[in-house]
Amino acid sequence: MEKIGIIGYGSMADMMVQKWLENGVLDAHQIMIHTRSETERLHQLKEKHQEVNICSLEELSASCDILFVCVPPLAVLNVLDQLPSKGRAVHIVSVAAAVTLEKLQEHTAQPVSRYIPTLTSAVGTGVSLVAHGAAAGREDKERLHRLLSAFSIVREVEEDRFDAASNLTSSSPGFIAALFEEMAKAAVRNSDLSLEEANEFLTYALLGTGQILVERGLTFAETVDRVATKGGITGEGAEVIQQQAPQMFDDLFTQTMKKYEQLKSQINEADKHH
Template identity: 85%
Template sequence: METIGIIGYGSMADMMVQKWLERGVLHARQLMIHTRSDTERLHQLKETYQDVNICSLDDISASCDVVFVCVPPLAVLDVLDQLRPAKKALHIVSVAAAVTLEKLMQYTNQPVSRYIPTLTSAVGTGVSLVAHGETAGQEARERLHRLLSAFSIVREVEENRFDAASNLTSSSPGFIAAIFEEMARAAVRNSELSLDEAYECLTYALLGTGKLLVERGLTFAETVERVATKGGITGEGAAVIQQQAPQMFDDLFTQTMKKYDQLKSQIDEADKHH
């Protein structure tokens, strides 16, 4: 029976663990968790699933088959340093942005992969991005794919496309929420609607649009066509977006890619002083 280690227990780690346990993919006794902060989230998990092991890093490196490193980017290399004396083959999966496979492989001789989760997996959907180091064998890759498939669509992406793809999977729920927050506020400024009414209308419109796209296989362009009759009101609004949104989204990608580069530089700097 395989044993899964989790290092760090923030919201993404909790999402993964809860999904595996809810769906019966893993039993609580197969999970070993190490975290430096004793959070309410961890207490709730332990209350619901008494068999989950809260343990040391040494226990994880001695017993686990795969370990998910769920700590902030600048803490990843320290964790790998402490995992070095693993006594058995241990597939290390880093969940951090900007810590490259090359950097991971400098710090461990164990097989490594990167995984970018998405908050939408909390409701059993969304795309999990995965990239593997060349040392990760077929068996390790398949096991990771199976674990992540429990709550998401798994897509293997070349690492040089990882950051842009992360904007579309991991960050996009935040971007989408920011866009529709502004749309709701514009509705209030330009009408008699209350903010709560605007939120409700938009929330269900988002849910329904997502279902149409997925269940009917519609593209974004086809959806615009279906709603926007010739010379009608929706077409007027869509034209405003098509005119003004490209610049906003170009700026979004410019800023986020710059941030990834800054983070990579900080990690390189920390590596030099390690």
């Protein structure tokens, strides 16, 4: 019976565990968690599933087949340094942005992979990005794939494309929400609609658009063509976006990619002084 270890129990770790238990992919007694702070989230999990094991790093290392490291980027390498170096083989999966496979491998002899989760997996959808270190074997990859498939579509992407890809999988729910909030506010400024109405109308439009794209297999461009008849009202609006949005999104990529690089430098700096 395989054992799944988790270090750190924030919202992403909680999402994963809840989904595995809900979908019957794992039983509670297969899950081992180590965390420095016993959060409300963890108490709720324990109340509902008494068989979840809360344990030490030593116990995790001794019993787990796969170990998800769910701590902030600047804490990841520290955690790896604390793991016992001898003992059984365990597949280490880091969930942090900007900590490269190369960095992870410098701090452990175990096989490593990276996984970028997405908030939308809480409702059983979204793309999970994975990249594997050279030491990760077929069995390791298959196990990780199987676990993540329980709540998402799994896509393996070369690590050098990881940052841009995570803008589109992991960060995009935040970007989409920010974008539509501005559209809702513009509706309020330019009409007698209330913010509540604008939010509700847009939310359902968003949900429906996503469903149509997925179920009919349409591209964004095809959807624009279907809704925006030439010379019609939607076309006028789409044109404004096509003229003004490229600059905004180029800036968004420039800023976020710069942030990834900064984070990587911080991790390297901290590692040198460690």
